[in-house]
Amino acid sequence: xxxxxxxxxxxxxxxxxxxxxxxxxxxxxxxxxxxxxxxxxxxxxxxxxxxxxxxxxxxxxxxxxxxxxxxxxxxxxxxxxxxxxxxxxx
Amino acid sequence: xxxxxxxxxxxxxxxxxxxxxxxxxxxxxxxxxxxxxxxxxxxxxxxxxxxxxxxxxxxxxxxxxxxxxxxxxxxxxxxxxxxxxxxxxxxxxxxxxxxxxxxxxxxxxxxxxxxxxxxxxxxxxxxxxxxxxxxxxxxxxxxxxxxxxxxxxxxxxxxxxxxxxxxxxxxxxxxxxxxxxxxxxxxxxxxxxxxxxxxxxxxxxxxxxxxxxxxxxxxxxxxxxxxxxxxxxxxxxxxxxxxxxxxxxxxxxxxxxxxxxxxxxxxxxxxxxxxxxxxxxxxxxxxxxxxxxxxxxxxxxxxxxxxxxxxxxxxxxxxxxxxxxxxxxxxxxxxxxxxxxxxxxxxxxxxxxxxxxxxxxxxxxxxxxxxxx
Numbered sequence: 152x153x154x155x156x157x158x159x160x161x162x163x164x165x166x167x168x169x170x171x172x173x174x175x176x177x178x179x180x181x182x183x184x185x186x187x188x189x190x191x192x193x194x195x196x197x198x199x200x201x202x203x204x205x206x207x208x209x210x211x212x213x214x215x216x217x218x219x220x221x222x223x224x225x226x227x228x229x230x231x232x233x234x235x236x237x238x239x240x241x
Numbered sequence: 242x243x244x245x246x247x248x249x250x251x252x253x254x255x256x257x258x259x260x261x262x263x264x265x266x267x268x269x270x271x272x273x274x275x276x277x278x279x280x281x282x283x284x285x286x287x288x289x290x291x292x293x294x295x296x297x298x299x300x301x302x303x304x305x306x307x308x309x310x311x312x313x314x315x316x317x318x319x320x321x322x323x324x325x326x327x328x329x330x331x332x333x334x335x336x337x338x339x340x341x342x343x344x345x346x347x348x349x350x351x352x353x354x355x356x357x358x359x360x361x362x363x364x365x366x367x368x369x370x371x372x373x374x375x376x377x378x379x380x381x382x383x384x385x386x387x388x389x390x391x392x393x394x395x396x397x398x399x400x401x402x403x404x405x406x407x408x409x410x411x412x413x414x415x416x417x418x419x420x421x422x423x424x425x426x427x428x429x430x431x432x433x434x435x436x437x438x439x440x441x442x443x444x445x446x447x448x449x450x451x452x453x454x455x456x457x458x459x460x461x462x463x464x465x466x467x468x469x470x471x472x473x474x475x476x477x478x479x480x481x482x483x484x485x486x487x488x489x490x491x492x493x494x495x496x497x498x499x500x501x502x503x504x505x506x507x508x509x510x511x512x513x514x515x516x517x518x519x520x521x522x523x524x525x526x527x528x529x530x531x532x533x534x535x536x537x538x539x540x541x542x543x544x545x546x547x548x549x550x551x552x553x554x555x556x557x558x559x560x561x562x563x564x565x566x567x568x569x570x571x572x573x574x575x576x577x578x579x580x581x582x583x584x585x586x587x588x589x590x591x592x593x594x595x596x597x598x599x600x601x602x603x604x605x606x607x608x609x610x611x612x613x614x
Contacts, residue, residue, distance in 0.1 A: 160293075161317065164333050191333050195317035199342040206316045236316050 153226055155181055156233045158207075161196075165189040178209070178222040181232060196234065197222050206239040261613040263569055264327060265587075265598070266308065267579055268296035268607035273310055275328050276598060281575055281589045284598050290328050298564055300354035300362070301611040302377070308611070309362070309378060311351030319351045321364055321378055327613075337381040338364065338372060346370070346388075353564075355408040365405030369396055369422040371434065384434040387420065392439055395459035396425035399480070406563055409467040411489070419467060419475075419490070426460035427477065429490055440490030447481040463506045464563045471515035478508035478520055478563075485518075485544050496544025501531040507566035511574060511591075516543045519550075519568075519592060521561045521578060528560035528581075535559065537576070537592050553595035554586060562606055569610035579605030 152172045162169040166189075173184035179201070186193035197203050202219045209216045210233040211226055218237075226232060265276040265284070273296045275287040291312055298311040308324045310331070320334035339348045346368040353365035360377040363384075371384040387393075397403060404423055411417035418434055421427040426441040439458040446453070446460045461480035468474035475486040481504050483497030497503030502522040511517035519539050524531055536551035559580040569575035576588045583602035588595045 158316070191320075191336055194336065194339065195314075195320070195333075198318075198347060199339045199344075201342065204316065204318055239315060 152228065153181060154231045155185070156231070156235075158234060158236050160236075161192070161234075165192055167192075175226060176228075177226055178203075178211075178216075178220070178224045178232075181226065182222055206237045208235040208237045209233070210235070263571070263575070264611045264613065265577055265585070266299040266301075266310075266328070266607075266609040266611060267585055267599070267602065267605055268299055268310070268564070268609075269579075269583070269603040269605050270295050271603040272296060273299065273328060274599070274602055276585070281569075281571070281587075284587070286599065287328070291322070291331065295350075296606065297350060297352050298354055298607045299609045300356050301609070302356045302362075303612075303614060304359070305377070307377065309354045309356070311354055311364070313350040319348055319366065321351055321354060321381070323378055335374065335376075335379045335381055338366070340368075340370065340383065350402060350404065352402075352404040352406040353408050355410070357410055363408045363418075365408050365420060365422070367402045367404040369403050369405040369425055371405055371408070371420055373434065386430075386435055387428065387437050390428070390437050390439075392425075392458035395456065396422060397459070399423040399461055401562075407462075407465055409465070411467065411472075412469045413472040417489070419465070421462040421465050421477075423463060423480070424459055424461040426458045427462045427465055427490060428458075440486075442491070443493035443495075444477070444479055444484055445482050445495075464508050466508050466510040466518070468510050468515040469512055474510075474515045476508050476510045476518040478505050480504065481525070483508065483520055483544065494544070496540070499545075499547050500538055501536075501549075505561075506563035507561060507578070509566050509568050509576065512568060512570050513572070513574075514541075517541050518544065519566070519576060520547075521566060523560055529558055530560075533558055535580075535586075537578070537588075537595075539592050550588075550592040551595070552593065553588075553597075557582070557584075559584070564607035565605050567608050567610050569612065571612075575610065577608050577610060579608045581605065 175181045182193040212230045267274040272292040274289045276284045278284045295313045300309045313319045322331045322334045324331045348366045350367040355363045362374045364372040372381040407421040409419045418430045428437045430437045441460045463478045465477040473489040477484040484493040504525045509519045535554040536549045538547045559582040566578040574591045579585045585599040587598045
């Protein structure tokens with residue numbers, strides 16, 4: 152299982168828990184599972200070309216993925232994934 | 242209302258004056274601000290909603306009481322969200338509001354939402370494109386023929402982005418659809434979006450070289466307004482120039498020469514009198530009112546003459562964006578606009594007198610008046 156931490160406002164909008172557990176092998180799998188549970192959530196997190204939105208920071212087991220990382224990034228079982236709003240805005 | 246086919250005018254004599262509450266939906270850089278009035282005397286501010294996100298536009302479906310808001314989150318992207326309780330609560334929007342993965346363009350913002358009837362809506366987006374929903378916004382599908390038009394390559398981004406900002410359905414010819422994008426120009430479809438033609442002949446593109454200022458497309462049309470009472474009448478505020486068409490955009494007449502500046506963003510027509518229109522002239526740069534005197538200009542004779550309406554409006558270093566000016570459709574007509582410095586002004590007497598309805602809001606992108614039945 153993978154533990155996913157969602158940004159609090161995203162969780163709020165979708166009436167989701169801010170920490171969810173999913174069965175997946177990649178970020179794409181995580182988004183797929185999130186979208187099943189919370190329809191539409193995947194498109195809030197990633198662009199149609201499969202890249203995370205530019206102002207999101209994604210950490211997998213403590214490692215920050217590059218900005219706009221592709222969701223094909225593998226995620227090992229037992230990982231903790233943090234999806235955070237990046238330092239942006241004004 | 243009834244359409245008289247012989248004259249091309251809609252009979253408005255039996256139009257009922259509004260008697261319900263009026264809501265003003267003010268879309269800003271940091272959320273949607275709502276104001277409500279019963280008799281247009283006292284305005285009450287409701288709790289702002291959709292906080293933190295830019296709200297570029299909103300729309301209302303009077304049949305279901307649904308408010309639609311174009312929310313352009315910098316973090317989570319664009320969405321068209323819906324509320325069934327006057328904005329108190331919102332869903333997360335429908336699906337499909339994006340271009341294909343292999344498309345070189347992306348949908349980055351929602352600029353325009355037009356409710357057509359029953360469950361059909363259109364949405365204009367950045368990068369300029371048009372979407373349609375036939376299920377009340379649950380799912381969206383691109384109207385592909387528009388971006389497939391050969392002139393698409395002439396479209397480009399203006400200062401605000403490459404956006405499709407205006408959508409109108411012809412009240413006399415329901416299959417006829419108009420859109421405008423900046424830059425790109427105004428286009429018309431006579432078959433609900435299957436085929437399109439640019440209708441920019443006579444509209445100047447002043448930012449082009451001198452010998453190329455009247456191209457087929459590529460103009461920076463800032464806003465247009467389709468008359469609901471006179472067939473073919475369109476008012477258009479261009480990036481330089483105010484125009485009127487009497488034949489559905491086949492020809493345009495320049496009518497802005499008498500204004501202190503023919504540059505501006507919004508234009509609003511009178512819902513009952515097709516000869517009347519209102520603009521908010523701005524200096525070309527910076528985008529402020531000429532001489533810093535905030536003023537609405539009105540024509541009552543099809544654009545031949547314009548008069549300044551500024552009673553109650555201040556001196557200000559501020560501008561008005563393309564969707565931040567609207568009317569409420571009541572008699573006498575109420576007019577409302579919001580400024581880039583966060584003030585909302587209203588007139589309940591067709592622009593003769595203005596008063597401040599709200600101030601110190603974030604930058605205002607859109608003002609929409611909605612009437613509760």
